[in-house]
Amino acid sequence: MRAMRHAIGMAAAVLAAVPAAAHAQWTTVYDQMYVQAPHNWRFRQDFPAADRLFNAFDYGHAILSETLWGRPEAGPDALEVDEYNRLTREILLSPPRLPLAERAIAPRFSRLAPEIKAMFEWAHILHRQIYDVLADPRLDWPAKDAEIAELVLVYKSRADLAFSSRPKTMALMQEQPYSLAFRQKYPKFNGLIWAYHWLQMGLYEPLVTATTREGQQAGVAEALARFRLMLVDPPRTLPYVMPMTPAIAPAFAARYPEASIIFDNLHSLHDVVSDILANPVLPREGKRRALMVAAAAYRDDTTEVMTVDGWKRMSGHMGLENMGGAVLGNLGALPTPSVARGFVMQHDRDGNMIGEHAGHVMPAAAVAAPAVAAPAPKADAHAAHAMPMKAPADTAFAAVQARGAKVMGVDQYSSQHVFEDLKDGGRIVLVRDPADTIGVATIRAHLRDITAAFAKGDFSAPFATHAQVVPGTAVMAARSARIRYGMRERTGGGEVRITTTDPAARRAVREFLAFQRKDHRAPATDHDQMHKPG
């Protein structure tokens, strides 16, 4: 009986501890089975070589995030040499026979961001099911179209997992504070991931364009051969920019634009996750928050959305030759890229080019006002894609406002900030029109979030808003035990009160608030007239 009581007591203690620990990271995301249909696993059956390569890609994606997050002490060689060689000399040559359990390969990343892992897996299920439909000779084209439309609908029914089917600008991927870190530190592995994405999208093309079964088989075989060719002399032979579906698989993109956009957004978030994990400037304790903010931006239909025509225009302008080249018709010849590796182009929502640079990690000022026409080592071929550049209308302040809206969830221009120094610390006030009840609730949720985060020394939210480490936060994080934070609701929003008796912490708090006042152009007291720019 004593042992029983101990066992029950332990179970009760565990359950009792749950609420206390839950605030840390209580996650309830769940997996969902693929849609049952006669075409299930048809691609695996008819195209086993390609199907097995996808299993190898599972490993590549998983080991990438696991290494970046789980082995922060490891140098670039861990991926660029060790894992790259293992992948290209072993796993891609003899791929696994089954889809892999990525949680066994990437347990640490799975614990850090199970929501994102589930987003990836849900999109990968859609990938595989569309391959199955296109590979099934029993379905005619109207049936395939209807089936794929239904699969996309089912996919989108999981709003918590589904990528938006509206195209996103490259700003989400290339103009964030953490952007470009992965591709610059790990050019070879980054190129390999892009080669994966090239093949994943490229395989759709022969499945859509071939008129016979034999034609599909030949086209898939050609795509596989071309993929292998990309591995010959890395990173030179790997893609130089992210492969975009309208360029790599134009027939598929034209026929199934929604699915194509979903996959481009998926591949873009893959890069974003790697950037967040690889960027040492972003504090480790803030990476989960940054991941969640980024993932939400790829799920919603509003953040950094561009037009479908703009997405196609941008894809064309980025250059098929920079993405690995066409899938069909070029066997034996790799394209000559027209840009240097790491080259970054900026486009507006209509796909017009508004800037470009050589791809160095951007300092905060550059993030706020993206550089234009950096001296990129472009080859002549790129000139063929050159488009008139629009003058960027953004200012540093506008960039802060835009990022702030993403982090805080409310429009910054119609909300009011106050950053007030007080004798024992200071306070952050954020309010808006009380009639906007949703906005007010969003503000309060944000203030509660940052109150809890600041108390743990996590200043990733201001980092994400200001695109730099905010002055004072290093000391505030180091002395978090000596600073108290409390959130209080006010009419139209709320405030975060910061108090400390520690002189060094107090100085840091004031430094923090002063920077915020300057960057947000906000007043120093409640009594000042609220600044409402623009």
Add this chain to the structure above:
Amino acid sequence: MSFPFSFAPALLRRAALLLLVVTVTRPVRAQTDFMNTDRGRPLTIEDAIAMERWSMELNVAPLRLERSAGGAYHWGLEPGLTLGLLPRTEFEIGFPIAMLDAAGARLTALAGIDVGVLHQLNTESEALPAMALRLSALLPAGGLGPDRVYTGLTALATRSFDAGVRLHANVLYTAGDAPGAAAGVAGPGARELARWQAGVALDKTWPLSSTLVGVEATLREPLAQVGRREWSVGLGTRFQIDPRWLMDVGVGRRGGAGEEAWYATVGGAVAFGWRWGSRMGGR
């Protein structure tokens, strides 16, 4: 199949009870994913992960053989079905069939109907392991079934570590009076239910070959025998054959109060979705 040994009636009944414990208190649950370990095959301890929503799994050839110290062999089949009904929630129903061979005689009967609901409370995160609760009931049905309904609650937790290693902990408690104390005649299976059972398992996954190997240790107290302790240790493996089919094999030793037995399990399961596309027959 028969084995050349004989039973006294009491021993036969006891063997039946032991087999029922094996089959009834560890009924079917399997998932296509070889990492989602089952309760009872190959190990008693399972993970705290519910099967995917809209998935269905059929245990088609689950077989268990036990050899007690006296040389008696006991067989059990455990067909059953698991449905991923709701987010992180699965429903299980099992139909354990007990078979005994003794001196050429064979006793075969349904040993109750086991139903259960497992709800996974959370997904594993940096701060917390995955945790789940299972409410289960053994219903009176069949010639070797219990005399009345017995309900149990199990708390489960799973924590993952590097290199594909996971630690699982399960604690089970069965409510209600002990068999025989309730009105009416207690069923033989019910008398062998565990009042409590606690155990841990450690498993390691080789993802590239879709294979898992695990070990476990458990301690339990029979519902009908206050103060008696029974232990078991086991070793098992699960491997995925194709995207739908998996197999598992396990061996173990169990004992208590001077009685010990070897057991072996082998099983297969097939999983598929039960949400059909509307063009394929309705959703």
